[in-house]
Amino acid sequence: MAKQRLVLTFPHKVVEEPITYHLIKDYDLVVNILRAKISPQEEGRLMIEIEGEKNALNKGIGYLKRLGVRTQPLAQDIRWLETRCTHCTLCVPLCPTGAILVDRDKMEVSFDKDKCIACGACIPVCPYKAIEILF
Ligand code: SF4
Ligand code: SF4
Known part of the structure; x- marks a missing residue:
């Protein structure tokens, strides 16, 4: 499949x-x-x-x-603006697919475009508008 x-x-x-x-x-x-x-x-x-x-x-x-x-x-319609992200992790528990990941040792957030389903759950919680859906 x-x-x-x-x-x-x-x-x-x-x-x-x-x-x-x-x-x-x-x-x-x-x-x-x-x-x-x-x-x-x-x-x-x-x-x-x-x-x-x-x-x-x-x-x-x-x-x-x-x-x-x-x-x-x-994936072309989703953008994570890394320079805006402060790695606050607010969005991490809201992501249903694990597209937003956090490295607990470094306390750094990363984004896996291929896992994102564009549900938009992370967008209103991000204080820095670091995630955009261009749709
Ligand atoms: S839009 Fe939804 S699936 Fe994509 S990163 Fe945000 S919460 Fe996760
Ligand atoms: S809420 Fe915004 S600033 Fe905070 S970790 Fe998520 S993308 Fe980065």
């Missing part, structure tokens, strides 16, 4: 296409929508986690590309 977290950007002409339905039904993929910004007559954006057999996943992504949907890794 393979899993990818992606941001999909699609033109208004396909905003009303049942994209996730086709990914599930035609490609046998598991689709988890993390965030969505869709309005009729405008470009839409969808942040998804998509899982399935590697071949099916590639075919599903091929289907998206044929529709004109741009795909990019979710």
Whole structure:
């Protein structure tokens, strides 16, 4: 099984296409929508986690590309601004995936983009706006 977290950007002409339905039904993929910004007559954006057999996943992504949907890794839309972080650790217990880690010996915080699901739980607690979701 393979899993990818992606941001999909699609033109208004396909905003009303049942994209996730086709990914599930035609490609046998598991689709988890993390965030969505869709309005009729405008470009839409969808942040998804998509899982399935590697071949099916590639075919599903091929289907998206044929529709004109741009795909990019979710990690590109998440930023941890290390220079702003004071390693206060306020955000660490709130992160459900362990994307924010703390080295207890050095009392240093680090961020693993690939584990982040963009839930946003860390954002309101950070006094220094050190984490950004560009979505
Ligand atoms: S957005 Fe959510 S998953 Fe990502 S680092 Fe913050 S709390 Fe963790
Ligand atoms: S809350 Fe902000 S400043 Fe504190 S550890 Fe987390 S990212 Fe760094």
